[in-house]
Amino acid sequence: MLLPPPSSAVISAAPPIARSSSLPCHLLPTPQYHPVASKCLINCAASVTTPRVCGLKIWILKKLRKNIKRHGWEPKPRMLEVRDSLDETTSDSQVRESSPPSTQPVLQTDLESSIESSLSSAYGNSVGRGSSLCIAVIGATGELARNKVFPALFALYYSGFLPENVGIFGYSRKDLSDEDLRNIIAATLTCRVDHHENCGDKMDAFLHRTYHINGGFNNNDGMRKLNRRMEQIEGHLEANRIFYLSVPQEALLDVSVSLADNSQTKRGWNRVIIEKPFGFDAFSSYKLTQSLLSKFQETQLYRIDHLLGKDLIENITVLRFSNLVFEPLWSRTYIKNVQVILSEECGVEGQGRYFSQYGIIRDIVHSHILQTIALFAMEPPVSLDGEDIRNEKVKVLRSIRKLDLGDVVLGQYKDSTDKNSNFMNSLTPTFFAAALYIDNARWDGVPFLIKTGVGLIKHRVEIRIQFRHVPGNLYRERIGHNIDLTTNELILRDQPEEAILLKVNNKVPGLGLQLDASELNLLYRDKYNVEMPDSYEHLLLDVIDGDNHLFMRSDELEAAWSILTPILDQIEENKVVPELYQIGGRGPVGAYYLGAKHGVRWADD
Numbered sequence: 001m002l003l004p005p006p007s008s009a010v011i012s013a014a015p016p017i018a019r020s021s022s023l024p025c026h027l028l029p030t031p032q033y034h035p036v037a038s039k040c041l042i043n044c045a046a047s048v049t050t051p052r053v054c055g056l057k058i059w060i061l062k063k064l065r066k067n068i069k070r071h072g073w074e075p076k077p078r079m080l081e082v083r084d085s086l087d088e089t090t091s092d093s094q095v096r097e098s099s100p101p102s103t104q105p106v107l108q109t110d111l112e113s114s115i116e117s118s119l120s121s122a123y124g125n126s127v128g129r130g131s132s133l134c135i136a137v138i139g140a141t142g143e144l145a146r147n148k149v150f151p152a153l154f155a156l157y158y159s160g161f162l163p164e165n166v167g168i169f170g171y172s173r174k175d176l177s178d179e180d181l182r183n184i185i186a187a188t189l190t191c192r193v194d195h196h197e198n199c200g201d202k203m204d205a206f207l208h209r210t211y212h213i214n215g216g217f218n219n220n221d222g223m224r225k226l227n228r229r230m231e232q233i234e235g236h237l238e239a240n241r242i243f244y245l246s247v248p249q250e251a252l253l254d255v256s257v258s259l260a261d262n263s264q265t266k267r268g269w270n271r272v273i274i275e276k277p278f279g280f281d282a283f284s285s286y287k288l289t290q291s292l293l294s295k296f297q298e299t300q301l302y303r304i305d306h307l308l309g310k311d312l313i314e315n316i317t318v319l320r321f322s323n324l325v326f327e328p329l330w331s332r333t334y335i336k337n338v339q340v341i342l343s344e345e346c347g348v349e350g351q352g353r354y355f356s357q358y359g360i361i362r363d364i365v366h367s368h369i370l371q372t373i374a375l376f377a378m379e380p381p382v383s384l385d386g387e388d389i390r391n392e393k394v395k396v397l398r399s400i401r402k403l404d405l406g407d408v409v410l411g412q413y414k415d416s417t418d419k420n421s422n423f424m425n426s427l428t429p430t431f432f433a434a435a436l437y438i439d440n441a442r443w444d445g446v447p448f449l450i451k452t453g454v455g456l457i458k459h460r461v462e463i464r465i466q467f468r469h470v471p472g473n474l475y476r477e478r479i480g481h482n483i484d485l486t487t488n489e490l491i492l493r494d495q496p497e498e499a500i501l502l503k504v505n506n507k508v509p510g511l512g513l514q515l516d517a518s519e520l521n522l523l524y525r526d527k528y529n530v531e532m533p534d535s536y537e538h539l540l541l542d543v544i545d546g547d548n549h550l551f552m553r554s555d556e557l558e559a560a561w562s563i564l565t566p567i568l569d570q571i572e573e574n575k576v577v578p579e580l581y582q583i584g585g586r587g588p589v590g591a592y593y594l595g596a597k598h599g600v601r602w603a604d605d
């Protein structure tokens with residue numbers, strides 16, 4: 001379906017959202033325990049005023065259990081031990097679990113005094129008690145690094161999830177001293193309010209282990225420098241390294257090749273975190289992947305999409321595979337449709353450069369929504385091992401039917417106050433809705449309706465599963481005309497507040513027999529009185545653990561592009577004009593027609 005030319009049709013007349021910061025909402029420091037949260041309150045209106053509390057304790061316990069199982073260590077404070085990884089490292093002397101205590105780090109004579117002094121105090125009594133972990137944030141002066149990556153690393157350190165002998169390195173082309181970098185990142189570090197003991201001391205200790213590397217304009221030289229400084233930290237210890245590539249896409253290849261050649265350790269594993277977007281289309285992504293795979297093993301690569309680090313995502317599999325009551329219903333036999341919704345109130349200010357080139361399909365659908373569907377729809381994996389889960393996800397992605405342009409709705413918000421968004425003179429979509437079908441035995445004929453957009457009325461992130469009607473329902477005469485109102489529905493929600501809801505029909509108390517459609521609510525706020533870890537924390541910890549199930553493997557990446565590239569090409573060839581919608585509204589009316597076409601009533605906003 002070719003969409004009509006831009007119209008000014010407005011469904012809701014909600015007032016425009018006031019915005020003051022140039023940072024995109026998700027890069028603002030996590031609200032609630034940081035003074036800068038007020039910025040986000042202005043930016044994101046109601047979404048961040050909702051307290052974000054949920055299962056941190058459970059999460060910690062889960063990690064604890066997993067770690068004890070995997071590594072045999074306890075996390076507070078923990079010494080990282082190295083898993084036996086056959087294909088993950090360039091190591092010529094593989095590091096084994098339970099390695100004997102190592103020797104004291106040897107400091108080279110040309111060490112800068114700042115490192116020497118921080119090393120001796122940072123290592124303290126723990127010298128030689130295990131393998132070291134160096135984490136390098138490449139692009140340390142960027143927005144993402146400052147606002148999300150360093151704070152997440154500190155939160156892990158603060159909660160005892162990093163080994164004692166960890167070294168944090170910021171790498172950029174700027175001429176900064178260690179102290180300069182410490183001052184920059186200190187501004188965004190926060191402590192959890194639910195266990196804020198010794199916050200200042202821990203912050204000092206963390207900053208003390210943080211160093212800046214001025215990579216200069218030749219990344220080969222820069223990476224050699226990084227390698228030397230990491231070796232100074234590591235001494236003769238067994239050493240593991242994580243490189244977080246938080247650099248613009250155009251720098252990604254040069255940086256990764258340089259690091260592959262010059263700064264991998266040979267005495268432990270090396271893992272590389274790559275930020276999205278993972279290419280621009282199937283071809284560019286393929287080329288990028290080939291280049292990466294010529295330098296790294298597949299198992300070294302962690303393609304990060306922070307939205308996948310939310311509890312909602314882990315809960316898809318937990319709910320399904322740890323409860324008898326859901327898995328038997330998880331198929332076309334009982335499920336009528338599935339809706340995956342990710343709408344944001346914020347516009348795209350502050351990420352104009354990135355967004356105007358990529359648009360919402362590449363930004364959100366390619367990774368986040370397709371991964372959500374893959375995890376939701378996959379067959380039970382052999383185990384919770386990352387590769388077993390990835391094996392199942394990729395089958396789902398390969399089974400998704402070619403998208404029809406008639407089953408796609410594009411939108412673009414209009415906001416006369418947003419001077420920064422250069423996408424407004426382009427056809428870049430800020431809203432996307434589509435109907436997907438998975439052509440396999442489990443899901444044949446079940447529409448998966450997806451809807452995602454920015455500048456909408458409400459921040460909403462949820463998966464809604466609508467079940468079929470009860471056959472031969474004995475109560476049909478008491479249900480009334482609108483049978484949809486009594487549809488059983490399971491809702492897995494991240495925003496506006498974390499919850500699992502199940503809509504059931506029950507009897508209204510009292511005489512007579514009247515049915516009521518009610519909700520069984522699990523509100524995390526009521527059940528778990530703990531603070532929510534940021535999703536970057538969750539995913540960084542997974543990388544440290546070598547758990548890759550939430551990171552796309554190259555074949556998944558390819559399959560996801562195979563779904564989207566043809567439709568992206570058609571949109572471009574046909575110059576499909578997005579339907580305009582008012583900022584703060586409900587999005588294009590076309591999405592409602594799309595729902596109706598596939599027999600789906602979108603849940604109310």
Ligand SMILES: NC(=O)C1=CN([C@@H]2O[C@H](COP(=O)(O)OP(=O)(O)OC[C@H]3O[C@@H](n4cnc5c(N)ncnc54)[C@H](OP(=O)(O)O)[C@@H]3O)[C@@H](O)[C@H]2O)C=CC1
Pocket residue numbers: 024027138139140141142143144145171172173174215219245246247248249251254255275276277351354
């Ligand atoms: N910000 C966002 O909203 C999101 C960002 N991402 C991705 O994260 C990555 C980083 O984003 P963001 O922090 O916003 O970007 P910024 O432009 O704010 O920061 C980029 C960083 O990369 C460094 N850098 C730039 N070019 C090179 C180079 N050739 N070699 C080495 N370092 C270089 C810069 O260092 P220097 O000080 O030397 O200039 C700077 O520290 C990008 O890939 C982006 O696509 C993904 C999702 C959301």
Ligand SMILES: O=C1O[C@H](COP(=O)(O)O)[C@@H](O)[C@H](O)[C@H]1O
Pocket residue numbers: 024025026027306307344363
């Ligand atoms: O990755 C991205 O996510 C943010 C939304 O993140 P959240 O943590 O605030 O839910 C989105 O705004 C951005 O466009 C996208 O790149």
